[in-house]
Amino acid sequence: MKLEVRGLSKAYGHGRPAVASVSHVFPEGRISALLGPSGAGKSTALWMIAGLTDPDAGAVFLDGRDVTNVPAEKRDIGMVFQSYALFPHLTVLENVAFGLRTRGVGRAERMARAREVLEMVRMADFGSRPVDRLSGGEQQRVALARALAFRPRILLLDEPLSALDAKLREDLRGELLSLLRALALTTLYVTHDQAEALTLGDELVVMREGRIEQTGRPADVYHRPASPFVARFLGAANLVAADVSARGDDLRLPFATLDAPGGAEAGPCWAMLRPEDLEVVGPAEADFTAALASAQFLGPVQRLRVFAGRQELLLDVPNDLAIGDEAGVPIRMKREKIVLFARAEGEAPEGPSVPPPGAAVSSDVFPRTVH
């Protein structure tokens, strides 16, 4: 089922709009990860697609049909809520069968079908339990089973793993991925966790302040972010205030000058480099030498914080690399990985963004705004 939104907008009260004219065609049978910090409008967009919130403007199309005025209960859209919202007065099986019951499926058949779906999420033995006797992970699976049991045309997941602890979240992520892949449903997955978005999404839709900032395959968005915001939000990024020379051939960084990438516009710019795109090399191959400030062991890699002059930089190096502190660290940049963004004249340079690896980034880097 193809899902398209056009000019979708929603404002609550008098504040800035929660969603401002969002248009996008979600690829059929794929998982689109809606990623952005809290308050970016992801959930509001999802709710408008589900029919649970009325848009101020714009339209939602399912397979080309305008369903903007179709009530939620008639849209055949499955949804997993952040709180799971399982019905506490019903058993696990009755919860899963709920969407079949509203569709008039007879008791015997709906229970049988609910059992099948519970099997699929490996919760078959839990059918007769009351839902408040389940762990968080179990509740998450039941919520997913309930959203799938009536064979929805589209599946929406609103931060489905955010209520779980880190280890469980990672386990369930893999499980969820294989299940969703097997279903080949058009799926929208809202998250503020970049690691989740990168692993689960066939497509990434990065949102910021109610607008779509960038869409694309996760690897493309990661390697070619469209803005410093995306660069910082998706993983760690070094943003260096640089200049492209008047003839457009030199990229002047505060600590080194390189050949500018083709098509670079003359003038001030931000040069973005991921920590893994900087490497420690022999002195002969180095672009510059930096002073080591700290080395942090992250498991698979160690993250160095260095200063090239006054510019702070992060770089990820093999975890067994021994760094001496004698004459500074010789560093080379992977030129093909450098991404340039426009920079207003005099825009102040900032330090690199350091999200805790693999964890949610939002609250640390961006001010939390109210939905």
Place this chain on the structure above:
Amino acid sequence: MSLPVSPRRVARTVGIAVTVALALCLVAPLVVTALGAFVHADWYGQRSEGTGAVGTLGLFRYVLGLWSGALVISLRLVGTVLPLALLIGAPAAFAFRRRPFPGSGVLETLAMTPLAIPGIALAVGLLLGGGRTVRFDLLVAGHLAYTLPLVLKTVSNALEREDPDLERSARSLGAGPWLTAAWVTLPRLVPGLVLSALLVFAVSWGEFNVSFLLATPLVQTFPAALYLTYTTNSFPVAAAATLVFLAPILPAFLAIQALGGDEFRRGLST
């Protein structure tokens, strides 16, 4: 240096003493009353109409015979007020919480105000405003004024405790507004509704001020009759009448305790 008696211990002893004293204050009159209704009137050295009744249940037979009219009125009143209060109060609370409309806040505040109005004022108001309305209907109006706020408050609280995503998820699963109400909201509200029903019952059954002022010789509630008994009959008769009055209330509150299980708190499955 340690104190001879630890402060914690003192606090505990005082706490227990206060609790016991309170319990005694509440229970002792009940015990005396209960005994009074069963012992022979002569032991009290008091005689009045009715105390000549024979047998253990003689006093009750006398009281029930004397006030059967008032009992019927009170039962009819509760039987009318209880469903009305729930049928008006619960949907109103739902509207105020889930579908607020312009002016609904003012309306809600207005509905709560009778709680702050003295019964006498309300009764006089009803008498003046009621004109030639049937007296029983005036009683219903007076009792509704006092019981509706209780239903509104109890059901509102129950609704506010609910995860609003429950109703949303019901909708996303294909349940329209009516099915959502019938299959999700209502079953989840059962504990709140039972609680409001018991409150309405207790308040309406025991309401005195409005009932007393609106009473006529023909339309009189049981609490009004109780008052007459207290002022005109001997203690054993009044004690028996009091037990008749308490008879339906005590089981109701025991029922609440018994219903307090998991199943009840989750809501009843449909």
